[in-house]
Amino acid sequence: MIIAVDGPAASGKGTIAKALAKHYGLPHLDTGLLYRAVGVSVTRADGDPGDAADALRGCAFDPALLDDPALKTEAAGKAASIVSAHPQVREALLERQRDFAMQDGGAVLDGRDIGTVIAPQAPAKLFVTASSEVRAQRRFRELDAMEQGVSFDSVLADILARDERDSGRSAAPLRQADDADLLDTSDLSIDAAVQRAISLVEARTADR
Ligand SMILES: Nc1ncnc2c1ncn2[C@@H]1O[C@H](COP(=O)(O)OP(=O)(O)O)[C@@H](O)[C@H]1O
Numbered sequence: 022m023i024i025a026v027d028g029p030a031a032s033g034k035g036t037i038a039k040a041l042a043k044h045y046g047l048p049h050l051d052t053g054l055l056y057r058a059v060g061v062s063v064t065r066a067d068g069d070p071g072d073a074a075d076a077l078r079g080c081a082f083d084p085a086l087l088d089d090p091a092l093k094t095e096a097a098g099k100a101a102s103i104v105s106a107h108p109q110v111r112e113a114l115l116e117r118q119r120d121f122a123m124q125d126g127g128a129v130l131d132g133r134d135i136g137t138v139i140a141p142q143a144p145a146k147l148f149v150t151a152s153s154e155v156r157a158q159r160r161f162r163e164l165d166a167m168e169q170g171v172s173f174d175s176v177l178a179d180i181l182a183r184d185e186r187d188s189g190r191s192a193a194p195l196r197q198a199d200d201a202d203l204l205d206t207s208d209l210s211i212d213a214a215v216q217r218a219i220s221l222v223e224a225r226t227a228d229r
């Protein structure tokens with residue numbers, strides 16, 4: 022069974038995807054980490070994330086980079102959202118994600134285009150969202166524990182800019198697939214959000 026989990030920054034999609042993977046005993050791929058690795062790799066090579074050739078070179082990153090804590094910073098998130106708008110970059114990362122989705126037994130993937138591009142055949146698709154204020158508050162708490170000098174206002178501004186870039190690009194924009202279930206986590210605890218996600222997946226896969 023393939024479970025596709027998409028949504029904007031800090032909506033809780035990663036938390037839900039990990040919990041679903043544990044519940045169903047499936048492997049999980051956080052596809053945002055791939056784009057973050059490309060963004061960081063371009064920046065470290067003094068390249069320009071907005072330049073398609075530089076961004077494409079960044080796709081040949083060392084797999085060890087995926088474990089680097091630098092990928093969790095907001096700067097990495099911003100660079101990721103810039104490189105991810107290049108169709109060449111999306112193409113370069115496509116096969117790896119599709120192979121993961123198609124492995125025997127199934128998988129859970131989270132990102133922006135899992136239900137629309139990577140695994141449109143997935144029987145269960147969740148589009149996880151939350152208000153921008155709630156998302157900024159969650160991300161602020163994470164970043165504040167990790168980096169110096171982070172302000173709530175700058176995190177909110179970054180999240181809004183990233184939403185606009187991710188939804189406005191022409192290559193695989195962030196959007197809810199027609200057959201995806203919407204899960205708004207603004208007023209849900211993590212436990213409640215995970216329970217709701219399991220119920221939605223059960224309802225979609227009950228007759229399989
Ligand atoms: N329903 C929720 N209520 C409160 N905090 C949450 C909820 N879901 C996720 N979080 C917290 O918000 C932060 C971002 O969640 P995460 O799942 O990483 O988001 P995303 O993958 O969408 O960027 C994490 O610190 C996580 O623990």
Ligand SMILES: Nc1ccn([C@@H]2O[C@H](COP(=O)(O)OP(=O)(O)O)[C@@H](O)[C@H]2O)c(=O)n1
Nearest residue numbers: 029030031052053056101102105132133134
């Ligand atoms: N499947 C995906 C996953 C991420 N991305 C891009 O990568 C950036 C970082 O993704 P992420 O999932 O790690 O970010 P958060 O939602 O955790 O903040 C996003 O803002 C998107 O621009 C994408 O284009 N497609």
